[in-house]
Amino acid sequence: MNSDFNDKRRGTLVRSFAFAIEGIIHSLKYERNIKIHLAVALAVIILGFLYRVSSFEWLVIILVIGGMLSFELMNTAVERVVDLVTSEHHPLAKQAKDIAAGAVFIYAAISVVAGCIIFLPKML
Numbered sequence: 001m002n003s004d005f006n007d008k009r010r011g012t013l014v015r016s017f018a019f020a021i022e023g024i025i026h027s028l029k030y031e032r033n034i035k036i037h038l039a040v041a042l043a044v045i046i047l048g049f050l051y052r053v054s055s056f057e058w059l060v061i062i063l064v065i066g067g068m069l070s071f072e073l074m075n076t077a078v079e080r081v082v083d084l085v086t087s088e089h090h091p092l093a094k095q096a097k098d099i100a101a102g103a104v105f106i107y108a109a110i111s112v113v114a115g116c117i118i119f120l121p122k123m124l
């Protein structure tokens with residue numbers, strides 16, 4: 001009985017992961033911005049190896065890349081929900097999309113600053 005319950009829970013957990021991966025794959029297929037973020041992330045990782053960044057710097061790079069991709073996915077989710085709710089031009093729809101885009105923009109700006117702090121001294 002207990003193992004039945006555990007199997008069920010494990011099933012739903014695996015399904016949740018599968019749905020999450022489905023969402024990531026969908027965004028990768030249809031969202032230009034996430035492809036750009038991924039390309040930049042790849043370039044930063046290559047630079048990290050080239051400049052032999054420290055463990056702490058890798059930690060910052062990983063957090064920044066993960067955060068950036070997560071923000072972009074949340075932004076896409078907000079866009080989808082807004083488009084689902086209305087196809088009409090509505091000030092609240094604009095606010096929701098623009099605020100979500102603002103969140104991405106802030107994190108992107110912080111990522112650039114973090115990248116400069118890590119890489120500029122090594123490059124100059």
Ligand SMILES: Nc1ncnc2c1ncn2[C@@H]1O[C@H](COP(=O)(O)OP(=O)(O)OP(=O)(O)O)[C@@H](O)[C@H]1O
Pocket residue numbers: 033079086087088089090091093094095097098101
């Ligand atoms: N239903 C709507 N009502 C009012 N404004 C909207 C609506 N849909 C989009 N907008 C606004 O129109 C502009 C362009 O939105 P759009 O949905 O094309 O996304 P975007 O900003 O080009 O982002 P992305 O390139 O990531 O898709 C944004 O300012 C957005 O807030």
